[in-house]
Amino acid sequence: MSGEFPAGLIEGVRGLAARYPAPQAALLPVLHLVQNERGHLSTDDERRVAALLGLPPMKVHEVVTFYSMFRRAPVGRYHLQVCTNVSCSLAGAEALAARLEARLGIRMGETTPDGKFTLTGVECLGACETAPCLMVNFDYHGGLDEDKLEALLGGLA
Amino acid sequence: MMTGAMVLTRDFDREDLFRIETYLERGGYAALRKALAGLSPAQVLAEVKSASLRGRGGAGFPAGLKWSFVPQADDGPKYLCVNADEGEPGTFKDRYILAHDPHLLIEGIALTCYAVGIRTAYVYIRGEYEHIARRFEAAVEEARARGFLGESVLGSKFGLDVFVHRGAGAYICGEETALLESLEGKRGHPRLKPPFPAVVGLFGRPTVINNVETLANVPSIILNGAAWFVEHGKPKDGGTRIFGVSGPVNRPGIFELPVGASLRELIFTHAAGMRTGKTLKAVIPGGLSAPVLKADEIDILLSTDGVAAAGSMIGSGGVIVIDEATPMISVLAKMTKFYSHESCGQCTPCRVGTAWMHKIVRRIAAGEGRLGDLDELIRLSENIKGRTLCPLGDAAALPILGIVRKFRAELERGMR
Numbered sequence: 029m030s031g032e033f034p035a036g037l038i039e040g041v042r043g044l045a046a047r048y049p050a051p052q053a054a055l056l057p058v059l060h061l062v063q064n065e066r067g068h069l070s071t072d073d074e075r076r077v078a079a080l081l082g083l084p085p086m087k088v089h090e091v092v093t094f095y096s097m098f099r100r101a102p103v104g105r106y107h108l109q110v111c112t113n114v115s116c117s118l119a120g121a122e123a124l125a126a127r128l129e130a131r132l133g134i135r136m137g138e139t140t141p142d143g144k145f146t147l148t149g150v151e152c153l154g155a156c157e158t159a160p161c162l163m164v165n166f167d168y169h170g171g172l173d174e175d176k177l178e179a180l181l182g183g184l185a
Numbered sequence: 186m187m188t189g190a191m192v193l194t195r196d197f198d199r200e201d202l203f204r205i206e207t208y209l210e211r212g213g214y215a216a217l218r219k220a221l222a223g224l225s226p227a228q229v230l231a232e233v234k235s236a237s238l239r240g241r242g243g244a245g246f247p248a249g250l251k252w253s254f255v256p257q258a259d260d261g262p263k264y265l266c267v268n269a270d271e272g273e274p275g276t277f278k279d280r281y282i283l284a285h286d287p288h289l290l291i292e293g294i295a296l297t298c299y300a301v302g303i304r305t306a307y308v309y310i311r312g313e314y315e316h317i318a319r320r321f322e323a324a325v326e327e328a329r330a331r332g333f334l335g336e337s338v339l340g341s342k343f344g345l346d347v348f349v350h351r352g353a354g355a356y357i358c359g360e361e362t363a364l365l366e367s368l369e370g371k372r373g374h375p376r377l378k379p380p381f382p383a384v385v386g387l388f389g390r391p392t393v394i395n396n397v398e399t400l401a402n403v404p405s406i407i408l409n410g411a412a413w414f415v416e417h418g419k420p421k422d423g424g425t426r427i428f429g430v431s432g433p434v435n436r437p438g439i440f441e442l443p444v445g446a447s448l449r450e451l452i453f454t455h456a457a458g459m460r461t462g463k464t465l466k467a468v469i470p471g472g473l474s475a476p477v478l479k480a481d482e483i484d485i486l487l488s489t490d491g492v493a494a495a496g497s498m499i500g501s502g503g504v505i506v507i508d509e510a511t512p513m514i515s516v517l518a519k520m521t522k523f524y525s526h527e528s529c530g531q532c533t534p535c536r537v538g539t540a541w542m543h544k545i546v547r548r549i550a551a552g553e554g555r556l557g558d559l560d561e562l563i564r565l566s567e568n569i570k571g572r573t574l575c576p577l578g579d580a581a582a583l584p585i586l587g588i589v590r591k592f593r594a595e596l597e598r599g600m601r
Contacts, residue, residue, distance in 0.1 A: 047348045049262070049388055055370030056353050060312070087370075094372040094529075095353035097312045113274045114473060114519045115431035115505055151356065151523055152274035152473075153313055156431035156503070157438045166315040 033076055037065055041080050051081045055091055059098055068099040096150070103146035104139045106184050109163040112149045115156035124160045124172055125149060131181065144184075192417065192425050193401055194441040197285045203320060205327040208288035214333055216404035217295050221341045224407070229300035233403060236411035237423040241278075242268055242359070242396030243472065243500045244576075245422075245489040248403075252301050254383035255391045264387040265298050265306040266368060266394045270352055270359040272311055273472035274523060275503030278427040278439050279397040283310065284317045286401070287324035291347065293400035295333060296407055298345050301393055305346050309364055312353040322349045356527035360575045361394040363529065374531045375575035398427055398502075418444030422488045426499075430456040432506030433463040445491065448483045452506060463508040467591075471500025473520060474580035476587030477507075497587070513592040514550050517585065521546045524581035532573040538565045539581050554600040562589050 032038070040061050045054040058077055063069050069092050078085040092098045110116075110125050129135055132145050139146040155161045158170020169180055201207050208214070220229050234249030255263060267290070271279045282290055294306050310318045325347050328334045336344045350368055352358050358367040362376035365387050386392020402424050406414045415423040422444045428451055431437050435457035442451060448470060452458065459465055465480040470487075476497040478485075485495045492499040507516060521543035530536045542565050545558050566582035566589075573579070589596065 050369065052370035053368060053388075056367065057350060060351055060353065081370075083370075090372055091370065095312075095355050097354035112519070113523060114469070114516055115275055117515065117519055118432045118505070118507065118511060150354075151526065152272065152276075154271050154277045154280050154311065156275055156277050156505070157429060159431055159437070163313060166313070 033062075033073075033080075037062065038080065041077070045081060052083055052087065054081065055083070055088065056095070059088075059092060063098060068102050070100075102139075102143075104144050106144060106164050107146045107148065109148045109150045109153070110136075111151070111153045111155075111159070111161050113152040115152070116159040116161060119159035120173075121160040124162070124177065127174065127177060131177075191441055192405055193282065193286075193289070193398070193427060194439065197281060202285050203287055203324065205288055205324065205331060208286070212408075213288055214292055216407040217292050217299075217333060218339060220296055220299055220407055221339050221343065226300045226302060229296060229407060232411050233300065233406055234411075236402075236406045236414040237418070237421050238399065238402055238406060238414065239422050239489055240396055241398035241402075241426065241502065243273065243474070243498075245499065248395060248399050251383065251395070252297070252393055254381065255301050255393060256384065257302065259391060260302075261390060262305065262388070263301065263303045263391045264393070265294060265301070265303045266361075266364060266387060266392060267294060267306060267308040267397060267400060268359060268361065268364060268394055269308055269310040269314075269397045270364060271314075271397075271501075272356040272359045272527075273474060273501045273503055275429065275431055275469060275505040276472050276501040277429045277431075278502055280314060280317065281427070281439050282397050282401050283314065283321055287321045288328065289401050289404060290321075290397055291324060291328050291333065293403040294347060295338060295345055296403045297393065297395065297400055299338075299343050303393065304344055305348070307348050307350045307368055307387070309350050309352060309358070309368060312351045315351070318349050318351050325349065355529075356523075357529045357575070357577060360577060363575065364394065365392065372529070374529050375577075377574055396501075419488050419490075422490065426487065426502050428487070428502045428504055430504045430506065432504075433460045433508045434458065434506050435460055442487065445486045445488045448478075448485050448487055448492075448504070451487065451504065452483065456504075456506070459506075459508065463510070465506065466509045466511065467507040467513070467516075469503075469505040469507070469584070471498045472503040473505070473523065474498075474584055475500045476583050477516075477591060479591055513588055513595055514546070517588050517596075518543075518546050518550045520581075520584060520588070524577070524585075528577060528581070529575075532575075532578065534569045534572045535578040535581065538569040538578075541565055542581075542585060549596065549600070552599060554596075556597070556600050558600065559589050559593060559596060562586075 044057045045051045074088045078088045136149045161170040238248045239245045355373045357363045358373040363373035367373045382392045418424045440455040468478045525539035525543040528535045566586045569578045570582040
């Protein structure tokens, strides 16, 4: 591990830790913050977080690997997360997923060679009234028929 | 679009509802003013207890009773954890409250903390609701700036801090003790109960954990009284409930109805019935973990007891409508995939059983089902049920049993 986090990030981590009587409690918010800044959570960054919160690195690693939103590898500029649960399936989520795979030329879990798109199948996003739905980074998009999907992809520069 | 009794969702079509100015203009924070000006914490608790406010998150436990389990003699730190994890498939009602009316929840939090003697609340919001969490944090700041939160709420001796805490994509963290572990910065592994969180909870201290919608009901109870609240629902199950309807209906969305409204009416009147060409086959009435009802079993009352009497549960109010063209094996396959993915891995029956069931269901879905597979699913479910630390085991076993038992003939078609 070489180097530390930038000063701003260290300050952010300390600010989050101050919200709790035990610094470990800040771990999830801190990991979100670090992931937002760095794109993913590398082993070195896990160690930096551990050092800042005074935790054994394994405590950080076991949390990173438990929660599905924490990523151990980089993703594309647009991370498309498609719901595959029951309500979305009733509204054609499988066809939507197949269309995305064909359109982007990648399978679920993969990133396009130009680093623009990553495609992931996820469980219920809590937007079932807009089924079928997906998230682009943190933006929700629903009611995705063929035309809406084309318009959505066309708008992602 | 919404229809029905409107208490919580009355002003949801106002675009600027989330701003504190709008909330105040609608009479917001009047319940908190009323409580701090003239009600003791014990009186607030008693009012909520007699309102028969039952938990809106899934278990349906009476909120006032839960609060009363917190030892009052203990004057060390106590905590409120707001369960805004909303991970139960088919559920999206709390998203509406958080996004449209954050101050209603903040006022409910403040009243609850006042009643129980809590000075710190954490709002555990599912990680995917990132924009909503930010907006909610802004609402907390607005409330603090106006003196509804902070060292001295409205100049009283009561002080309260509220913090937003985002989850990170683990269904299990909606289970209350897994939520506590997650809030403490650990994997979401449920704890053995007892001790119950009311006595030993967050950071080992007495803790109340309530769902978003549950807490959002508290201001109107304090403002209008327990009798008013009970009148909206049933004597042992007061108020209204927000149902989320999804599936091939004409008007999917949220609908606020009095506790005790009819499930048929929810689907065929409020959600405007099945889309053209679709026939009702089955309904999952309370989130994916609620055992399925067949099309001829929907003349039931939407209350905790009403849905339980039909052999299912009202759960989180997430109503998933399934049409005739949908093969039940595909619903079953989504179900077993979900529970095997979301099992935290702590208890062997759940960890191994859900994965085993998913393997069998995938085989059936691929057209390679064997006679005996369904009995094996029943045997596995029965071996998970009641044999795990937390309710995820039952949440997986019961809906799987429901589909296998009620749609056996359909599932067996094509099996050898």
